[in-house]
Amino acid sequence: MLNLRVKDEIGRLQAVILGTAISNGPIPTLEEAYDPKSMEHIKAGTYPLEKDMVKEMDAFATVLKKYDVKVFRPTIIEDCNQIFSRDIAFVIEDKIFHSNILPDRENEFEAIQHVLDLIDPEKLIRPPEEVHVEGGDVMPWYDHIFVGTYTADDYSSYITARTNKAAVEFLQEQFPHKKVKSFELRKSNTNAKQNALHLDCCFQPLGKGKAILHKNGFLVEEEYQWLVNFFGEENIFEITEEEMYQMFSNVFSISPDVVVSEKSFSRLNNWLRHQGFTVEEIPYSEIAKQEGLLRCSTLPLIRE
Structure with a gap:
């Protein structure tokens, strides 16, 4: 059996x-x-090739195994993009939530059935149909759950709007003892530099009280400011529009002091080292072309 446990990032x-x-x-x-x-x-004509993406994911798996992490992989579905496991489910505390994702991605969830079979079925939660939510928008953080949303009336016209108001209410019901804090994200179907696809595309909490932020990813300045105040300005690495586009905020923490990052992110990686982190650099720039990076490719099941 797998005893799920995720309280933070x-x-x-x-x-x-x-x-x-x-x-x-x-x-x-x-x-x-x-x-x-x-x-x-x-x-x-620069869409990434499968062989390059396989190589990048193998490099990620190698780093995870170096730190003795048990790495599960989805069952292969022929001709199906299964890179972004964060989209299909997420764990908070000891529960795993089945994301209500774009309908044609449902079979990606079925491809992790061999892992779900190791989990107490009572811990698998399927939100009601009106709750739209993807794991990239959900961040457990101790007594908070941070959620990226888009709640304007034109929600349905954005394929990039993945998490709605009903999701915020649903998570608050599931975890009445936590504060669910939502953030309105900037969405665009056509301009990648003006589109925060998920919360982890413009924000990432790190160990040592640090965080990565991109101001323009947030629609409401007060909500951005709330995060600045929460972490403290001196603890924040503010990224530019170009760096958000390159997915600088989508790194992945293996522990409070070990971060996996893309090897070309020199400004960020130098800052992280300066803050005392161990930075495991890997190539991931081909996968980044699909508007997802390291956090997007992972679905943490157990964290100490």
Whole structure:
């Protein structure tokens, strides 16, 4: 049996589901793309190749295993993009929540059934249909749960709007002892630099009381300011529009002092080392072309 436990974003990782790029399928058409960054690369003919993405994910798996993390992988579905396991489910405390994701991604959830079989079925929660939520928008942080949302009336016209108001209410009901704090995110179907696909595309809490933030990812300045006050200005690494586009905030903590980051993120990686973190640098820039990076590719199951 797997006894789930995730209270935050940084506790020493013991078990995780890492997505897979094997049998990733043909290059999608523009109509099939889920986000503006993928569309950009489809148009430019620079969409990532499967062999390059497999290599990047293997490098990630190697680092995780170096720290004795138990790494599960999804069952391979032929011609299916299964890289971003964070989208399909998420764990808070000892419960795993089945994300209500874009309907044509339901089979990605079925591909982790061999892991779900190791979990007490009572701990698997399927939110009601009106609750739209993806793991990239949900961050457990001790007595808080941070949630990225989009609640404007034109919600349904954005394929990039993934988590709604009903999700915030649902999570608050599930965890009455925690404070669910939501943040309105900037959305665009066409401009990747003006689109925070998930909360982890413009914000990431780290160990040592630090955090990465991108102001323009937030629609409401007061909500951005709340995070600045919560972590303290001196503890924040503010990223530029270009750095958000490159996915600087989507790094992944293995423990409070070990962070996995993309090797080209020199400004961030130098700052992290300066703050006393061990930075495990790996190549991940091909996967980044699909508007997702390291946190997006992982589904933590157990953290100390």
